[in-house]
Amino acid sequence: KKDAPFLVDIRGMGNYECLAASTDPRFARFFYGRKHAIQCDEGPCRMDLPCDLKNEGCLYFDQNRKAMNAHAVITSYAYWLSIRRFGRGLGAAPRLVCDEAHALPEQLMSACRIDLPAYEVRGRVPRTLSGWKLWATSQVNQREDDEVARVKKGRIKDRLEGLTKMDPDTWEWEQTEKGWAFEPVVPRLLLQHLCNDVNQSVVFLSATVTPETLRLCGIDTCEFHAYESDFPIHNRPIYLLRTRRVDHRMSEDDLDYWVHRIDQIQRDRQDRKGIIHTVSHARADWLATRSRYRQNFVRDVEQFRLAAPPAVLVSPSVTTGYDFPDDAARYQILCKVPFPDTRSRIAKARAAATPRYSDHVTMQSLVQACGRIVRSQYDWGETFIVDDHARWAIRKFRDFAPDWFWE
Secondary structure, three states: OOOOOOEOOOHHHHOOOOHHHOOHEEEEEHHHOOOOEEEHOOOOOOOOOOOOOOOOOOOHHHHHHHHHHOOOOOOOHHHHHHHHHHHHOOOOEEEEEOOOOHHHHHHHHHHHHHEEHHHHOOOOOOOOHHHHHHHHHHHOOOOOOOOOOHHHHHHHHHHHHHHEEEEEEEOEEOOOEEEEEOOOOOOOOOOHHOOEEEEEEEEEOOOOOOHHHHHHHOOOOOOOOOOOOOOHHOOEEEEEEEOOOOOOOHHHHHHHHHHHHHHHHHHHHOOOOEEEEOOOOOHHHHHHHOOOOOOHEEEOOHHHHHOOOOOOEOOOOOOOOOOOHHHHHHHEEOOOOOOOOOOOHHHHHHHHOOOOOOHHHHHHHHHHHHHHOOOOOOOEEEEOOOOOHHHHHHOOOOOOOOHHHHH
């Protein structure tokens, strides 16, 4: 939006404050005692109450109308899919540009996710997806006069209607700490919902997208352009260091040697800042108890940006979506190959439904992590991978990485 100020930015209702809830006395009883600001997704219009601001004066609906009439719109995958599933969409477009397309399979599935809180389920809990569909169908029209749930009525209705539309053959569900989660597990069936009113072209952009990525989304025919990187190779080396295979089978001796190798890298780089990608918070906590350089560790991104060398950001959450240009970070250590966690029912169903889906997620996560610290042709930084799984995984998953990575 900084580069193209004509773009109109639109997000979900939860990103806009509901002015009616705080200014109209008719709605005070519904929000009495609420200490935080009421967002539009919990506002009076979501409870089927008449709101004078809906046609003019509402932060969300005014922005939505602006987006509908705009020449170009920027939004998230989650909002784009939601407004098309439960609303009227944002109008036909001659071109759709999908940025960060390497993550499109996961974006499509997670955008369709339905989280059902335990307090919304009454009576016997269904045991199959077909049972959940029947339960949701029976519940849609039974909540109209429920005063207790009225404040959250709009959200409840959306969730129930979403459950009635599930395909038991391509969705999976699992129990969570707060209730139940439902997700589609076949991304190639979802892209049509993103693109079916685009009359000219769809453009997929990413530094790491490959033809295999698009095939996972069901795109078998496309015009693919792979551009050479203008970042000099000697500015962005990637080193595979012999250590141990990092997994749950590691012995105490293996762990000690693995930490020793990580400390070796830090020892000779005390004049600069670095990043340690740990894959999980538990592994970050564990490393912080064993490393000789733990006094340099920082866990917060903004605190790290302000810190001086030899600060080291230790986190599992900055492998994508963040950049650390120039002196913000001159080296990074990937502690473990980022294999996806396939212990949950939904994750297992995804892997089973799409051949090589887990391979794609692994390689894309690895390549994205390697690109965090070198952000221009004048920037430089070193990347170290200290997991012997990388030696076979990188070769096996080669077709899921772009050419510039292999240089």
